[in-house]
Amino acid sequence: MRADALAFDLDGTLVDSAPDIAAALAAALRAEGFGSFELRVVRAWIGDGPDVLIRRALAAHGLDNPAPELLRRLRAHFDTTTLAAPLAHGRVFEGIEAVLDGLSEVLPIAVVTNKPTKLACAVVQAAGLMPYVTEVLGADTPALRKPEPALLHTAARQLGVAASRLLMVGDGPADLQAAAAAGCPAALVDWGYGGVADPGPAVWRLRAPQQLLALLPRQAAQAGL
Ligand SMILES: O=C(O)COP(=O)(O)O
Numbered sequence: 696m697r698a699d700a701l702a703f704d705l706d707g708t709l710v711d712s713a714p715d716i717a718a719a720l721a722a723a724l725r726a727e728g729f730g731s732f733e734l735r736v737v738r739a740w741i742g743d744g745p746d747v748l749i750r751r752a753l754a755a756h757g758l759d760n761p762a763p764e765l766l767r768r769l770r771a772h773f774d775t776t777t778l779a780a781p782l783a784h785g786r787v788f789e790g791i792e793a794v795l796d797g798l799s800e801v802l803p804i805a806v807v808t809n810k811p812t813k814l815a816c817a818v819v820q821a822a823g824l825m826p827y828v829t830e831v832l833g834a835d836t837p838a839l840r841k842p843e844p845a846l847l848h849t850a851a852r853q854l855g856v857a858a859s860r861l862l863m864v865g866d867g868p869a870d871l872q873a874a875a876a877a878g879c880p881a882a883l884v885d886w887g888y889g890g891v892a893d894p895g896p897a898v899w900r901l902r903a904p905q906q907l908l909a910l911l912p913r914q915a916a917q918a919g920l
């Protein structure tokens with residue numbers, strides 16, 4: 696595989712942030728008088744950004760058409776909790792930091808996430824991963840959200856590579872669909888929040904972050920890995 700740049704998904708790929716997302720969601724729901732949900736349940740709702748997450752939680756409470764004002768308040772509460780403690784309960788996945796540390800010496804790396812940019816930057820910062828990352832691109836409007844290819848097009852442009860040389864590494868269906876739509880190669884990680892039934896033959900499978908080095912032998916050798 697030849698890649699000249701990497702685009703990493705954030706939640707479920709670089710960081711196990713589900714405990715923080717579940718805590719922020721629970722705090723927002725409780726403030727509005729709704730019950731919260733178990734981590735196992737919330738984990739399966741992650742991947743499409745906080746607005747979709749909140750809608751899924753409300754739908755689970757039987758509210759399929761929530762008032763825009765309620766959605767706005769829940770999202771504001773969710774953001775405040777996240778920004779106050781972006782990664783208080785979660786952690787960087789084992790092995791990620793070493794791989795980013797090595798590969799960032801030899802190729803540019805972007806984070807491409809369905810989190811809004813402000814929240815994504817706070818999480819990347821709290822995770823200690825900012826030094827390895829050239830760009831953090833978040834989905835600040837619904838049109839930017841993966842599976843749309845827009846953020847990957849922006850990442851390729853800003854990192855100065857063709858989309859066909861930008862490897863998208865993610866844990867969910869939106870990551871793979873965005874990569875396909877943008878013309879990027881894709882790798883699916885096994886340690887994330889899942890939801891991909893069959894990634895298809897064109898997608899690489901990673902069971903551990905170190906396996907990325909085998910996909911990029913030239914850069915791994917350059918980085919001395
Ligand atoms: O659902 C989210 O908050 C964002 O998810 P992502 O980083 O996996 O795109």
Ligand SMILES: [Mg+2]
Pocket residue numbers: 704705706707708741742865866867887
């Ligand atoms: Mg993800």
